[in-house]
Amino acid sequence: MPDRRATQETARIDLENGFTMHDYRTKLKLLKDSGTTRTLENREGLLCPACGREFDRLFVTEEETTTFETPAERPFCLARTDEKLLLCTH
Numbered sequence: 001m002p003d004r005r006a007t008q009e010t011a012r013i014d015l016e017n018g019f020t021m022h023d024y025r026t027k028l029k030l031l032k033d034s035g036t037t038r039t040l041e042n043r044e045g046l047l048c049p050a051c052g053r054e055f056d057r058l059f060v061t062e063e064e065t066t067t068f069e070t071p072a073e074r075p076f077c078l079a080r081t082d083e084k085l086l087l088c089t090h
């Protein structure tokens with residue numbers, strides 16, 4: 001049995017070497033995919049790379065700009081890698 005703290009540690013999304021959803025394939029459910037922009041649902045209690053709390057949805061884009069037509073109704077965090085911008089809603 002791994003100890004609880006070690007498990008929590010690995011549940012946090014790690015951006016050190018960039019982000020690829022394939023690293024978290026079993027934990028994130030793909031809701032929308034336009035090729036360069038994806039919306040994912042957190043199924044397994046992954047933790048936000050910014051604040052370390054569990055998030056609800058993860059939005060990932062490789063585009064330079066993104067527009068949201070509807071305001072986020074919940075707190076959200078931003079994180080970035082060299083290629084991607086991530087938005088986690090809580």
Ligand SMILES: [Zn+2]
Pocket residue numbers: 048049050051052053055076077088090
């Ligand atoms: Zn967060």
